[in-house]
Amino acid sequence: MTEKSEPRKILVLFSSPRKKGNSATLANEIIRGAESQGAKVGTLRLHGMDISPCQACYACQKKDSKGCAIDDEMQTIYPKLVEYNTWVIASPVYWFTMSAQAKLFMDRCFAFPAYSKKSLENAFVGKRIGIAMSYGDTDPFNSGCVNALRTFQDAFNYVGAKIIGMVYGSAEAPGEIESNSELMACAETLGKKLAGS
Ligand SMILES: Cc1cc2nc3c(=O)[nH]c(=O)nc-3n(C[C@H](O)[C@H](O)[C@H](O)COP(=O)(O)O)c2cc1C
Numbered sequence: 001m002t003e004k005s006e007p008r009k010i011l012v013l014f015s016s017p018r019k020k021g022n023s024a025t026l027a028n029e030i031i032r033g034a035e036s037q038g039a040k041v042g043t044l045r046l047h048g049m050d051i052s053p054c055q056a057c058y059a060c061q062k063k064d065s066k067g068c069a070i071d072d073e074m075q076t077i078y079p080k081l082v083e084y085n086t087w088v089i090a091s092p093v094y095w096f097t098m099s100a101q102a103k104l105f106m107d108r109c110f111a112f113p114a115y116s117k118k119s120l121e122n123a124f125v126g127k128r129i130g131i132a133m134s135y136g137d138t139d140p141f142n143s144g145c146v147n148a149l150r151t152f153q154d155a156f157n158y159v160g161a162k163i164i165g166m167v168y169g170s171a172e173a174p175g176e177i178e179s180n181s182e183l184m185a186c187a188e189t190l191g192k193k194l195a196g197s
Contacts, residue, residue, distance in 0.1 A: 011084035022134030027090035033191020060111030068111035096144025
């Protein structure tokens, strides 16, 4: 709970095409932990949404910009990003980094300041981030997971958002990660932490 007992609002962005995949399983455990502490959780499945790549027009960076020039489903996400102060990004490792769906989302966050009516230096300050990742290799470095985690760290550090925690582990078949009870407990704990102040 936040000050004045306002429940924490957490937005979970699933970015795997597999609804019952490993990154989703981890994210669902984060949700379970967060809801057990009274957090209100919203979810979005990026896969299947119409989200184009950033076209580098820089319309979003112009003074008094109204936002991103691309008219697609990202326009429905921006208001949620303003509304929710805590974001969880769940992604599989694809080719040694995050999924394309997650990367599209990250690139389009370039326009987020225009929606929050703040500068790039200030728009993300106060945002709290959780990351959930899964990979097929047995090693987080060889798999490329660390590469993706570093990308999230560098990006959110650059804009002043705070990464509260990251859970990640190895699994191949959908949902297989559930048998890693230690990791699932870490995911639940991260959920509880994200729900706290
Ligand atoms: C297109 C594709 C690329 C992948 N690339 C990697 C990779 O670079 N490193 C790795 O360890 N696993 C790789 N994997 C395996 C997935 O990361 C792994 O199965 C993961 O648990 C899937 O998560 P999900 O169930 O949430 O989709 C790849 C899988 C696919 C389909």
